[in-house]
Structures are given as C-alpha cells and as structure tokens.
Amino acid sequence: MRRAKRCQNVCVPISQVNLIFDSRTVWRDLTIWLRSYVNMKHGGLGDEEAIKEKINKVLRQSxxxxxxxxxxxxxxxYVNLINEIVRYLGLLIQAQIIRNANMEKESKEKLQEIPEETGTLLARVNPYWEKEQWIELFSLYNQRIIEQSTALLNRDDKEDIYVFDRLLSLSSRIGDYYSRGILDYLMYTGRSIDGK
Known part of the structure; x- marks a missing residue:
C-alpha cells in the first residue's frame, strides 16, 4: 500500500504506456519469427523472403x-548488433546443414561474442540496465537458438518443442527487463516522448 500511495501522483502518458508495452512484446515477436526462420532453413518449408521481411519488420519496430x-x-x-545475431544464426544453420564444422564453430563463437558488445552498449545508453544482466540474457538467448537449430537438424521434435518453450519464457524475461529499463529511464530522467 505504501508504494501505491507514493506512485499516485505519477502520470504516465498513453504514448509512453504504448511504447513500454511494445518494447516488451517485440522480443516475443522476434522469437516467434526466428523460429519460423530456423524451421524454414532446416525444412525448406515457407517463403524465406516473407519470413525475412517479418523479421526485418520486428527489428524496425525495435x-x-x-x-x-x-x-x-x-x-x-544497436541495429548492427541485433542484425549480427540474425546473420550469424543463418550462417550457423547453413554450416549445420552442409556439415561444415569449422563454419559452425566460427558462427557459434561469434554468437557468444555479441552479448558482450550488446551488453556494453545497452548499459552505456541506459543507467537502469546492467551490462552483466544483458550478457547473461543474450548469451542464453543465443544458446537456446543454437539448441533449437541442433534439435531440428537431428529431427528431435520433442527437444525442439522443449527448447522453443524455454525460448518463449526467456523472451518474456528479456522483454520484461528491456521494458522496465525503458520505463525507469523515462520516469527517473524526466525524458518525454510526446506524441511518439
């Protein structure tokens, strides 16, 4: 009750409420379309250009x-780092399909480096985000995507479903952390996004 009383005088404009909501859901949307991309690459089902366009639309929203x-x-x-994740995921899948161990190893290593760069950027941009937390979240995210690709490669449907479920849960954690950091940044810095 004490917290509710303290927050009663805080007014959050609807534009900021919508932005916070969208910042949270963009991670889930990205996860769903990356799953479609991974499935399409492994199974050849689906329109690659249409799926890539949906991923790009989600990235543009982000x-x-x-x-x-x-x-x-x-x-x-920021966009360069997120695009790198998608790029190296594609290279990883290609390497798995053609059984190129060196290319697969290089792609995995790059996917493990990107969280450090992304965490550094996000912590520099927003004091309400911690570098170590972003590194952990993005490292787990990339690892889960690798696990999903491997499950599809091995035609292990149960593992694929299990990994996708974990990816969805993780995307919710990422969305929560991302949106909470944006909300804190807007509220405590007094920054306004009027009409945006």
Whole structure:
C-alpha cells in the first residue's frame, strides 16, 4: 500500500504506456519469427523472403522504440548488433546443414561474442540496465537458438518443442527487463516522448 500511495501522483502518458508495452512484446515477436526462420532453413518449408521481411519488420519496430527513447546516435549501433545475431544464426544453420564444422564453430563463437558488445552498449545508453544482466540474457538467448537449430537438424521434435518453450519464457524475461529499463529511464530522467 505504501508504494501505491507514493506512485499516485505519477502520470504516465498513453504514448509512453504504448511504447513500454511494445518494447516488451517485440522480443516475443522476434522469437516467434526466428523460429519460423530456423524451421524454414532446416525444412525448406515457407517463403524465406516473407519470413525475412517479418523479421526485418520486428527489428524496425525495435529500432524505432530504441531510437525514440535513446536517440538516433545509438540506434545504428544497436541495429548492427541485433542484425549480427540474425546473420550469424543463418550462417550457423547453413554450416549445420552442409556439415561444415569449422563454419559452425566460427558462427557459434561469434554468437557468444555479441552479448558482450550488446551488453556494453545497452548499459552505456541506459543507467537502469546492467551490462552483466544483458550478457547473461543474450548469451542464453543465443544458446537456446543454437539448441533449437541442433534439435531440428537431428529431427528431435520433442527437444525442439522443449527448447522453443524455454525460448518463449526467456523472451518474456528479456522483454520484461528491456521494458522496465525503458520505463525507469523515462520516469527517473524526466525524458518525454510526446506524441511518439
């Protein structure tokens, strides 16, 4: 009750409420479309260009949210890192399919490096995010995607379902942390996103 009384005088504009909601759900949407991409690459089912366009649409939404809150100067760096995850995921899947162990190893190593770079950027941009937390979340995310690709490669449907369920739960954790950091940043810095 004490917390509710303290927060009664806080007014969050509807534009910020919508932005916070969208910042949370973008991670789940990305996970769902990356699953479609991984399935399409392994099974050849689906329209690759249409799936890539959906992934790009989700990424554009993510970049819009990011640049609206933190400005254009950081948005390019952020989008490059997120695009690297998608790029190396594609290379990893290709390597698994053609059984190229060196290419698979290089892709996995790169997917393990990106969380450090992303965590550094996000902690630099927003003091309400911790670098170590982002490294942990993105490392787990990339690992789960690798596990999903491996399950599909091995035609292990039960493992694929299990991993996807864990990916959805993880995407919710990431979305919660991401949106909470944006909310804290907007509330405690007094930054406004009027009409955006």
């Amino acid at each position: 970049i819009h949210i990011f640049s609206t809150v933190f400005g254009e100067e950081y948005a390019d760096e």
